[in-house]
Each structure stands twice: as structure tokens, then as C-alpha cells.
Amino acid sequence: MRKGRWTTAAAAVVVMATGTLGAAVPAASAVGQGTPRAAALSCPAGWGSLPKHGADGSQVQRSLTGIRTGRHDCYDRMVFDVPGASGKAPGYDVAYVKTFRQDASGAVIPVSGGAILEIRIHAPSYDPETGTPTYPGRAGKKLPGVDLTGYRTFRDAKFGASFEGVTQVGLGVRARLPFRVLRLPDRIVVDVAHRW
Template structure:
């Protein structure tokens, strides 16, 4: 019997190939209690950001900021809802689509601290390179605001002000935004 691997909020499950993955996803109990208040962790690294990527899950949409080589204890961040996203340093308004905007800051540059050469090929005010949000339930837009004095700033447009969480894993800052408030799909 062939197996299909289905990713759930709780892990990876093997199902027969003819099983309906949608049914498995619909029965997934979605986490609750994340809240929509600001989440911060004070720490910092000079290890630069190299990539930003996104993924869809049964209960939430996920953004991952890659900072390879940075240990978990050195990954600092500030993630909060803002009315408008303003670029650090210049104060320039960065327009971000969606019903609500999350300002995402990681305390890591997106440039080589020795040479100043970019390590992440993004341009201020433009969509994040390689990030296509077509088909996402919650994410609507993702913009690069800049990297200033060792912090990298992004704007994440979401459909509404929804609960979110921030996780740290060696080399990665992860932002999950729930599809809804109740925990039910």
C-alpha cells in the first residue's frame, strides 16, 4: 500500500495514498491562546539574514527567516501589529497590503557586517524575493523595509488582526499566524 505524508500542526502523519488529506487536516485540533499582542525577545547576532520563506499549514501560515549559524540564544526579535510600517532610519512609509500589518524585526543584519555586501537580495518597499503568497489563507503581502544598524525589518500583511506566535530554532526565527481566533478551521 502506498503512503502519503501529511504535515499537521502536531507533526507528520503517514496515510494511505487513497486517504483524503483534507479530511485529516479538517480534524486537526488547532492551537489556541497565542494572542495578538507584541512579542519580543532581546538578543542579537551579527550573523546575517540570508533568506525569508513561507509555508501553509492546516491551522496557520508560517514565515521563516533564515539566519544560518546563529544559535537559538542569539536570535532576537520584535513582532507586533502596527497601523503603518515605517522604515527605520528614514521614516519612509512602506505600503503593505492586507487587513492588518505585522512589523517583523529580527536583530540580525541582511548584509555582511564586514563588507556591507547584501546577504539577502531584497529592496526596500518591494515584495520579498522568492515569496509567492498565492493560495494562503492568512498571508496577503510581505515587504522588505530595510536593514538598519544591525536589525532587519519586514512587513507582513495579513487578512485581519489574528493571533500569532514566534518561535526560535537554531538559525531561524519563525512567525506563525493563525487562520482564525477560535482554533477551529
């Protein structure tokens, strides 16, 4: 009994000192029972909101074929599908902007939300050899097949352009929140946290 009380007390002090009970601190045992309590949800931290860049990792230019989204406990996710034979996914540039402007023309594209993330994937939305579209995005329009109803962070998503081998998307979010970018062999993932 005495050992369980000390573990609980120590965890309470950590929570009061830091404001959170992180993954580094094990959940306290129930007093007198020896069975662990359900661990509190621990969201990733340290992503920040500064621009993020990734150099091209593939020698062969691949095309964007799809954009999809998903909801998670700690963040909302947008996935850019860029399938290919081998190697790393293409490069990317992701940053908060005051105004979303279409590449080449500079035309302003309105995007709803408290902040706008401009996402630039170094892959065209067409086949570079034939010019045949591989993704049906249209300048200034909502992303085809993407419904953001019920998302905690995402508010709006508009297609900007596919110009000189780079596809541009404007993602409206609730506020300027931390985000991360993951590059996998066949896709690039952008996660935006629900809170700081």
C-alpha cells in the same frame, strides 16, 4: 453498546458546552465497533495578538540569508533563516502596526491586507564586516522569491530596511489574528493563525 453510547453522549455535551472538541477530549468510538473515529483537527490556541519580543541570544552577530513561507492546516508561516556556528538565534520584535514605516527614513511603505505585522529580526541582511548583501531585499519592494498566492492568512510581504543590524519586514495579513514566534538555533519562525 451502552458504554459506547455514554462516551459519545459525554463528548457531545462537551462540544455543546464549549463549542469545540479539543485535544483533551478523546474522540468517541464508533457505536458498536470499538474502532476510534478520525480525530478532529485541533489547532493551537492562546497565541494572542499582542507584541512579542525576544532578547538577543547570540554573542556573535549573524546575518539574515533567506525568508520563506509555508502553508499549514491552522496557520501560515514565515521563516527567517539566520545560520550561524552555534548558540541561539538573534532577537526579534513582532507587533501589529497601523502603518508600516521604513526604519531611519520613516517613509510609509504600503502593505496590503486587513492588518500589518511589523517583524524586526536582530540580524542585518548584509555581512557586518564586509557590507556584502546576504539577502537581496530592497526597500519598499516585495520579498524576493516569496509568492503568497493561495495563502489563507498572508496577503502581502514587503521589505522595509536593514538598519543598524536589524532587518525589518511588513507582513500584510487578512485581519488582526493571533500569532506566535518561535526561535530556533538557525531561524526565527512567525506563525499567523487562520482564525481566532
